[in-house]
Amino acid sequence: MPSSISNSKSINDKNRYNQSYYNEDFNREIPNHNWLMLALLSVGLFALLLAGWEGYWRTQGVQAGYINSNSLWAIERRKVGKNSVIFTGSSRMLFNLQTDIWQQQTGIKPIQLSLEGTTPLSVLEDLADDDNFQGTVFAGVAPGLFFSGFEYRQQALKTHLQEAPSQWLGQQLAMLIEPHLSFLSPDFALFTILKRQAWPERKDISRDLEVRKLMVMSQDRNTQMWDKVVNDQEYRKLAIKIWMQGFKPIEELPDEKKQKSRQNRNKQIERAVAVTRKMQKKGATLIFVRMPSQGFYTMEEGMYNPKADTWDVLLSKTGAPGIHFQDYPDLSKYTLPEHSHLAADDAKIFTKDFIGIYQNLTGKINLGTLSAQ
Numbered sequence: 001m002p003s004s005i006s007n008s009k010s011i012n013d014k015n016r017y018n019q020s021y022y023n024e025d026f027n028r029e030i031p032n033h034n035w036l037m038l039a040l041l042s043v044g045l046f047a048l049l050l051a052g053w054e055g056y057w058r059t060q061g062v063q064a065g066y067i068n069s070n071s072l073w074a075i076e077r078r079k080v081g082k083n084s085v086i087f088t089g090s091s092r093m094l095f096n097l098q099t100d101i102w103q104q105q106t107g108i109k110p111i112q113l114s115l116e117g118t119t120p121l122s123v124l125e126d127l128a129d130d131d132n133f134q135g136t137v138f139a140g141v142a143p144g145l146f147f148s149g150f151e152y153r154q155q156a157l158k159t160h161l162q163e164a165p166s167q168w169l170g171q172q173l174a175m176l177i178e179p180h181l182s183f184l185s186p187d188f189a190l191f192t193i194l195k196r197q198a199w200p201e202r203k204d205i206s207r208d209l210e211v212r213k214l215m216v217m218s219q220d221r222n223t224q225m226w227d228k229v230v231n232d233q234e235y236r237k238l239a240i241k242i243w244m245q246g247f248k249p250i251e252e253l254p255d256e257k258k259q260k261s262r263q264n265r266n267k268q269i270e271r272a273v274a275v276t277r278k279m280q281k282k283g284a285t286l287i288f289v290r291m292p293s294q295g296f297y298t299m300e301e302g303m304y305n306p307k308a309d310t311w312d313v314l315l316s317k318t319g320a321p322g323i324h325f326q327d328y329p330d331l332s333k334y335t336l337p338e339h340s341h342l343a344a345d346d347a348k349i350f351t352k353d354f355i356g357i358y359q360n361l362t363g364k365i366n367l368g369t370l371s372a373q
Contacts, residue, residue: 053183054181054182054183057182057183057188058182061227061228061232062182062183062185062188062213062228063182063216063226063227064178064179064180064181064182064184064185065178065179065185065215065216065217065218066175066178066179066217066218066219066221067174067178067184067185067186067217068116068215068217068221068223069171069174070153070155070156070158070159071159071163071167071168071170071171072171072175072217072219072221073113073115073153073156073159073160073221074156074159074160074163075171076111076112076113076220076221077111077113077157077160078160079111080111080127080130080132080133080135081132081133081135082132082133082134082135083134083135084110084111084133084135084136085102085108085110085111085135085136085138086110086111086113086127086135086136086137086138087099087110087111087112087113087114087138087140088113088114088115088120088123088124088127088137088138088139088140089114089120089138089139089140089141089142089289089291090114090115090116090117090118090119090120090140090142090145090146091114091116091117091142091214091215091340091341092140092142092291092292092293092340092341093114093120093138093139093140093289093291094112094114094115094116094215094221094223095215095223095224095225095341095342095347096291096292096341096342096347096350096351097110097112097138097347097350097351097354098222098224098347098348098351099111099112099220099221099222100222101348101351101352102351102355105351105352105355106355112220112221112222112223113221114140115152115153115156116152116153117145117150117152117153118145118150118151118152118153118154119145119146119148119149119150119151119268120139120140120146121146121149121268121271121272121275122151122154122157123157124137124139124272124275124279124286125271125274125275126157126160127279127284128275128278128279128282128284129278131282133282133284134282134283134284135284135285136284136285136286136287137279137284137285137286137287138287138289139286139287139288139289140289140290140291141288141289141290141291141310141311141314141322142291142293143301143304143305143310143311144300144301144304144305146268146310147264147265147268147269147305147310148261148264148265148268149264149267149268149271175219179219185213187212187213188213196209196210208245208246209238209241209242209245210242211242212235212238212239212242213226213228214226214229214239214338214341224344224347225337225341225342225343225344225347227343227344229337229338229343230337230343230344236337236338239337239338240295240296240338240339243296243297243338243339243340244296247296247300249303250303250304261304265305265309265310269310269313269314269317269318270317272288272314272317272318273317273318276318276319276320286318286320287320287321287322287323287358288311288314288315288318288320288321288322288323289322289323290311290322290323290324290325290326291325292325292331292332292334292336292342293336293339293340294335294336294339294340295336295339296339297339297340298339307324307326311324321361321362323354323357323358323361328353328357330353330356330357331350331353331354331357334346334350
């Protein structure tokens with residue numbers, strides 16, 4: 001066992017060492033450099049690398065645009081007023097109805113609240129609960145999303161309801177630079193690019209391809225298909241391949257899963273019924289819209305969500321008006337590059353045709369003052 005004398009000696013030695021260490025003069029001479037020149041060189045090198053990275057993506061046809069963030073959606077949601085015209089749904093409503101064309105044709109600027117990969121039912125429920133809204137909502141019905149209740153972008157609605165000041169400020173700053181730098185698109189982030197490289201396959205582990213860039217968005221969320229999808233055949237094939245991955249014929253599903261799917265479908269229709277009643281009670285108008293689809297989606301949607309079991313039941317139970325592309329030659333005459341969305345030029349014509357069909361359907365001219373009467 002160590003004695004108290006040895007412990008005392010050890011402590012005293014340590015104290016003497018610390019006193020000597022901290023009393024010593026440690027003045028360090030700063031190298032004699034031209035710091036201003038070094039700072040300018042660093043900034044110049046950064047700017048050169050940034051310009052090179054941006055230039056590379058520009059040569060690949062990448063267009064700068066606003067990022068489809070939750071906060072950008074929240075900005076549009078806050079614009080909703082008493083007689084607003086609103087588009088909501090999934091990506092087909094986002095791509096196909098052009099807000100600028102709508103404004104040119106009707107004098108009313110609609111609000112784009114569609115969210116890709118997401119049922120519109122939660123947004124509709126939010127609008128139905130908004131006592132200040134009595135306008136018109138066009139709600140897209142993409143069968144695989146609407147009748148499953150799938151919500152890929154549900155966080156957008158939460159951001160509208162609970163956006164932190166830091167989120168708001170970050171969005172304001174982002175909007176200053178996003179329309180000028182194409183590489184800011186999430187699809188071209190460095191780690192995203194590294195992730196989708198052809199890494200060695202691991203046994204018994206499959207890796208789904210993530211959806212690639214398909215659109216260019218404006219500050220008001222007006223959205224058009226990226227022209228690379230239209231003009232680049234290989235890129236277009238890749239988009240279709242991504243849509244098709246994971247598909248199984250319905251016959252291969254166990255009966256239990258098919259029954260659960262039917263029950264969930266009925267649940268979503270009941271949600272739509274409740275929303276429609278709330279809308280009508282407060283004097284708002286809800287119109288369901290079935291946007292065009294082709295190729296793989298014609299087969300898949302017909303297999304899993306037949307029109308007679310979904311769309312027809314939805315309109316019958318809600319009593320709401322609906323526009324289905326198959327019922328109108330002017331809405332079904334287009335070729336969809338990747339089977340699901342309209343090309344930018346076609347979307348402009350489609351919007352004009354859609355307005356004409358809706359005016360004929362309702363007998364209304366001023367779309368900004370529609371209400372359930």
